[in-house]
Amino acid sequence: MSWYRWDGEDLILACHLQPKASKDEFAGLHGERLKIRLTAPPVEGKANAHLLAFLAGVFGVPKSQVSLESGESNRQKRVRIRRPRQLPALPGLAPRPDA
Template identity: 40%
Template sequence: MTDLSHLAIPGNEIALRVTPKASRNEIRVGEEGLRAYVTVVPENGKANAAVVKLLAKALGVAKSRLTLIRGETARDKVFRLD
């Protein structure tokens, strides 16, 4: 599991690119930035919920502290940590 606790600053905006229907759930840090891979399909917000759960675990915060501010139906998403 990728440790992103250094990004867990209130008010911080975290941008990442999501790949649904992946073989496993994980977050990778690369040259392009953060990438989240989730196994669920992008229907009815299932992929967004999986990304929130995965990102919260990597940050070491509660899921309720993450707010999706941009990219609800896009692959590129921005979350704010409250």
């Protein structure tokens, strides 16, 4: 399994989150997941909210188009990005097959 897959026009990411990092950034792969470092602490949903906002900015969509599908209280998360407008340079990330 890859760290991402397309579901129609939506992009599904399998992520490994590292909260309380020195800066927000993609940090390569962690096994079969995309490692994401975030400055937010892992308390009261702050890291999750920060993750969704970070991904919305990177993929050029409103925050309402990014949702957490699984992993609310875990470092391993699955995130859906509805109709991403831009794709960052990430290892192996390919455009939607029918685009």
